[in-house]
Amino acid sequence: MTAEAIVQVSLQERQMSKQSVQTADQLKQEGNQAFKDKHYAHAQLLYSKAIEADPSNAVLFGNRAFAAIRLEEFGSAIADASKALELDPKYAKAYYRRGDASYALGHFKDAVRDFRAAIRLAPSDPDLRRKLAEAEKEQKRLAFEKALATPDEKPVSDEIVLEDIIVEDSYDGPRMEADENGQLRVTLEFIKAMLQAFKEERLIHRRYAFEIILQAQAILKQLPSLVDIDVPADTHLTVCGDTHGQFYDLLRIFDLNGLPSDTNPYLFNGDFVDRGSWSVEIILSLLAFKCLYPQHLHLTRGNHEAKSMNTIYGFVGEVKHKYTAQMADVFRETFCWLPLGFVVGGKVLVVHGGPPVACNATLDEVRKLDRNREPPEDGPMCEMMWNDPMDGPGMVPNKRGVGVAFGPDVAKRWLEANGLQMVVRSHEVKEEGFEVAHGGYTITVFSAPNYCDQMGNKGAFIRFDSDCTPSFTKFDAAPHPDKRPMAYAAGAWSSML
Incomplete structure (x- = not known):
């Protein structure tokens, strides 16, 4: 040249x-x-x-x-x-x-x-x-x-003496009634009054909040880590995704689809708290329905039902602001008893993040997991809370920095090996509130519309019939009082959206 x-x-x-x-x-x-x-x-x-x-x-x-x-x-x-x-x-x-x-x-x-x-x-x-x-x-x-920390540290929940928490005569909110044994009980009338109080930005008394949490905790402790749900003929099950402290959108779901009942069962698929600033109202509402309908209101643990997330993204701060630090600890202990997933009709795995594909854990292995702990950074419990689907084949480290991203071939192989037809998961914002991916093997449902008041997405829920055929309902965000997301997050992190 x-x-x-x-x-x-x-x-x-x-x-x-x-x-x-x-x-x-x-x-x-x-x-x-x-x-x-x-x-x-x-x-x-x-x-x-x-x-x-x-x-x-x-x-x-x-x-x-x-x-x-x-x-x-x-x-x-x-x-x-x-x-x-x-x-x-x-x-x-x-x-x-x-x-x-x-x-x-x-x-x-x-x-x-x-x-x-x-x-x-x-x-x-x-x-x-x-x-x-x-x-x-x-x-x-x-x-x-x-x-x-000590190996035999006594749970904070065991320290709560409910009878010592006096409901003052001046308290003018919803009240629980005692049964024939003198035990305060959750009734539908109480829940309806509580939902109305929450809608008006009024709290229930601390005694009743502890009653709900501890009664629900006792129910959750009796469940396995992976729960089987039947959907008999002529019945249905509604599955909702993340609600993330957006209480007024939870009310919209109930307006559209009816309150939970023994004939209108629901499964809420994790991430009830954090981000939105009415997380206390959401979790107390869901736990109360769990007390009232223990066989027909189901709750999955999400990655935000964890101390590491709650400390950063607002829930701990919100509980301390609205109630006490002791109650935040009791919530933490209760979250550790939430099931990790559900098998619906023997066909559908419902789990917050995704199936445990990297460690290739089977359904039986998941059933035997000791879930009463904070989530680890690897293994089946971690994956079920953190994994995400991806379009391409194979499996790679997740963009989130925890768990893996799995392709359609991986989903299909794992589901077939475990005798399942599809996985329904949440964990991700979707523009239309849901997404059917992987040729129908993987469905995402997200139930927090206009997430954090900024994403502009719709919310959605899924209704399964007895054949486990899904139908989808989309909805827009409900109006809410003027309170920004993460209002109770720690200091400089309240703007991290």
């Missing part, structure tokens, strides 16, 4: 490089606008296209990490922030984003490390200092709890 030709090629390469940078910058601006409009998945896609045009730009990876955080894909956020730091070790926002994602996963030591690094580069950022303080506080709390 002549010298003139080499110069010409060099000029062309520079021109192409300049065009790529311009293309990437235009895509970044479009992504920023989509992010501003709260279209996080579209923003993530635009940032990805920008990275294809200019893979050397650290800011693009940092922006995509931020979009991933909004989509709760914390594993992807950590990977993108780490790549940004490879490209630019002095990029403060990349440390910030990686710290946010680590905090969201409960990896407080990693979050502290990254927030400190970010502060060294941006010492005047007050938000960073607040987040560092929160992460250090949680890190110390975990260390303190670990130091105090």
